[in-house]
Amino acid sequence: MKQFTYTITDPVGIHARPAGLLVKAAKAFSSAITIERNGKSAAATKLMALMSLGVKAGDTITVTVEGTDEEAAAAGMEKFLQENL
Amino acid sequence: MKVATGKSILKGIAIGPLRIYRKKAAEARRASVLSPAEELARFESARREAQEQLGALYDKALDEVGEDNAAIFEIHQMMLDDEDYVDAVKSIIETQGATAEYAVSTTGENFAAAFAAMEDSYMQARSADVKDISRRVVNILTGSEQGDVQGEEPAILVADDLTPSETVQLDKSKLLGFITRHGSSNSHTAILARTMNIPALIGVDFDESWDGRLAVLDGYNHCVYIDPAPELLSAMEAKHRSDLEQEALLQGLKKKPNVTLDGTEIQVYANIGSAGDVGLVLQNDAQGIGLFRSEFLYLDGSDYPTEDQQFAVYKRVAETMAGKKVVIRTLDIGADKQADYFGLDHEENPALGYRAIRICLTRRDIFKQQLRAILRASAFGSVSIMFPMIISVREVRDAKEILEECRRELKAQGAAMGEVEIGIMIETPAAVMIADELAEEVDFFSLGTNDLSQYTLAIDRQNPKLDTFYDPHHPAILRMIRMTVEAGHRHGCWVGICGELGADPALTETFLRMGVDELSVSPSAILPLRKRIRSLDLTKSGE
Numbered sequence: 212m213k214q215f216t217y218t219i220t221d222p223v224g225i226h227a228r229p230a231g232l233l234v235k236a237a238k239a240f241s242s243a244i245t246i247e248r249n250g251k252s253a254a255a256t257k258l259m260a261l262m263s264l265g266v267k268a269g270d271t272i273t274v275t276v277e278g279t280d281e282e283a284a285a286a287g288m289e290k291f292l293q294e295n296l
Numbered sequence: 297m298k299v300a301t302g303k304s305i306l307k308g309i310a311i312g313p314l315r316i317y318r319k320k321a322a323e324a325r326r327a328s329v330l331s332p333a334e335e336l337a338r339f340e341s342a343r344r345e346a347q348e349q350l351g352a353l354y355d356k357a358l359d360e361v362g363e364d365n366a367a368i369f370e371i372h373q374m375m376l377d378d379e380d381y382v383d384a385v386k387s388i389i390e391t392q393g394a395t396a397e398y399a400v401s402t403t404g405e406n407f408a409a410a411f412a413a414m415e416d417s418y419m420q421a422r423s424a425d426v427k428d429i430s431r432r433v434v435n436i437l438t439g440s441e442q443g444d445v446q447g448e449e450p451a452i453l454v455a456d457d458l459t460p461s462e463t464v465q466l467d468k469s470k471l472l473g474f475i476t477r478h479g480s481s482n483s484h485t486a487i488l489a490r491t492m493n494i495p496a497l498i499g500v501d502f503d504e505s506w507d508g509r510l511a512v513l514d515g516y517n518h519c520v521y522i523d524p525a526p527e528l529l530s531a532m533e534a535k536h537r538s539d540l541e542q543e544a545l546l547q548g549l550k551k552k553p554n555v556t557l558d559g560t561e562i563q564v565y566a567n568i569g570s571a572g573d574v575g576l577v578l579q580n581d582a583q584g585i586g587l588f589r590s591e592f593l594y595l596d597g598s599d600y601p602t603e604d605q606q607f608a609v610y611k612r613v614a615e616t617m618a619g620k621k622v623v624i625r626t627l628d629i630g631a632d633k634q635a636d637y638f639g640l641d642h643e644e645n646p647a648l649g650y651r652a653i654r655i656c657l658t659r660r661d662i663f664k665q666q667l668r669a670i671l672r673a674s675a676f677g678s679v680s681i682m683f684p685m686i687i688s689v690r691e692v693r694d695a696k697e698i699l700e701e702c703r704r705e706l707k708a709q710g711a712a713m714g715e716v717e718i719g720i721m722i723e724t725p726a727a728v729m730i731a732d733e734l735a736e737e738v739d740f741f742s743l744g745t746n747d748l749s750q751y752t753l754a755i756d757r758q759n760p761k762l763d764t765f766y767d768p769h770h771p772a773i774l775r776m777i778r779m780t781v782e783a784g785h786r787h788g789c790w791v792g793i794c795g796e797l798g799a800d801p802a803l804t805e806t807f808l809r810m811g812v813d814e815l816s817v818s819p820s821a822i823l824p825l826r827k828r829i830r831s832l833d834l835t836k837s838g839e
């Protein structure tokens with residue numbers, strides 16, 4: 212299992228479009244990717260659940276990756292977050 | 297006549313009959329006569345069809361309103377693929393023996409309610425998206441068509457709510473404007489209305505009796521007049537016509553250079569009084585901001601704005617202008633612009649009193665705070681500094697020295713800064729007379745013709761009794777402008793005009809012949825000025 216935290220800088224937070232892109236990025240890996248904020252968590256492959264977390268600018272999220280390609284998945288997700296959120 | 301108010305999405309006017317938009321609420325029968333497996337198959341096939349429709353809508357929107365706004369249909373496609381959503385629909389079909397349309401409709405309501413309950417207004421607005429995708433699938437399942445909801449005649453559409461996909465599907469040639477009861481200014485529909493340039497009001501409480509009645513939607517005043525009185529109607533028609541003329545001018549002149557028929561070019565910049573005006577600057581296609589009056593930062597508050605507060609505003613303007621020149625005039629307070637917390641004494645003759653650079657050079661703490669904020673913002677765009685009310689070389693040198701001091705301090709703190717041009721306002725006869733010496737000190741001049749006229753002619757512009765004596769084109773003023781331009785050019789300075797005279801079409805040719813490099817005018821005057829410039833031919837002896 213791999214885990215890292217990331218603080219959102221996008222002024223709107225995890226809004227619809229980046230959430231959609233995040234789902235696409237997460238689906239490219241076979242590992243289970245979970246995003247957690249303030250005790251609520253959602254699978255990174257589930258768009259509406261992800262949006263329902265209500266992640267805003269300045270929030271810190273914890274990303275947990277578990278599976279056969281977790282190294283690559285964690286690196287990929289971190290890069291995605293830095294570039295998009 | 298009846299007036300109803302709401303929140304305006306776009307400053308514009310629409311005049312025409314109201315038409316209430318009735319959504320075909322497809323009946324979703326609950327009990328199914330089919331087996332769950334058959335209902336699941338119906339759902340899957342309807343979902344595929346909805347995906348195809350959304351793909352087609354994406355292409356249409358891409359064409360009409362651009363990629364950013366088309367993205368909503370991609371989001372809708374992803375929402376329809378959402379595992380939780382699909383699982384919820386399937387579960388209702390399987391456990392309740394319900395029809396696919398009932399399952400979709402119920403799931404849509406549940407998810408929409410979850411979004412609506414969120415604190416964030418952006419997320420609340422997503423509730424409409426979930427309803428939208430659900431309605432699409434239900435309509436496919438029940439064979440309902442949206443049908444011709446707009447009627448034959450162009451009308452102002454009135455609806456409880458309009459989804460983004462409904463908005464894009466509307467026939468623009470029959471859509472004068474729209475009014476909704478719900479929705480937020482953040483919603484995609486609102487964004488689309490702005491992009492499509494359609495006047496719209498949201499949050500309006502309407503009733504069925506409005507259908508078919510004549511109305512004026514006044515986006516400037518956030519209201520709608522039903523059965524407008526004749527005098528109001530004709531006033532609004534005139535305003536609407538002038539809007540359309542301005543719009544036509546805008547479309548025809550946007551992205552065109554400010555160049556005369558014989559090829560002489562001049563820069564046309566905008567004057568702004570707050571960060572919020574930047575939208576207008578870009579909308580009217582200004583090449584830069586020639587005068588950013590920084591006073592509003594001081595006049596709006598009850599205490600001195602902090603360096604960080606100022607920095608945030610300057611940075612935002614510099615960033616939004618994306619590399620185009622932004623000339624920030626340092627604090628020009630005093631005279632008719634007063635802020636209580638400055639504790640300025642009452643003066644008998646404030647126009648000739650303790651104001652502008654005179655305050656800045658004696659109250660250096662305030663001045664330095666502003667200069668530091670501007671220098672820090674210079675890392676984010678093309679920022680220039682301009683000092684007002686200059687009468688001597690000494691003042692310019694002092695101001696520059698303080699600026700250098702700020703630069704050194706910021707550098708020591710490791711702050712990022714960009715290249716900053718330094719200029720002064722030429723608005724006193726003294727500055728005109730010593731323009732050669734002043735030009736040695738700076739990169740540019742900007743003529744403040746309002747104060748220059750008042751000081752040169754000794755006429756108070758506020759006093760209506762003096763109107764008969766006042767000649768805005770007085771030869772003394774025009775000669776002063778010429779002297780300033782010539783002195784500036786002798787020393788490699790560019791010279792602009794940021795006072796009211798800059799926008800006077802009767803003087804545009806005179807200024808071009810003098811070799812004025814830039815005119816900075818209010819945003820709404822930019823395109824009319826461009827039109828004037830493009831009609832002139834300096835090779836023909838005019839005047």
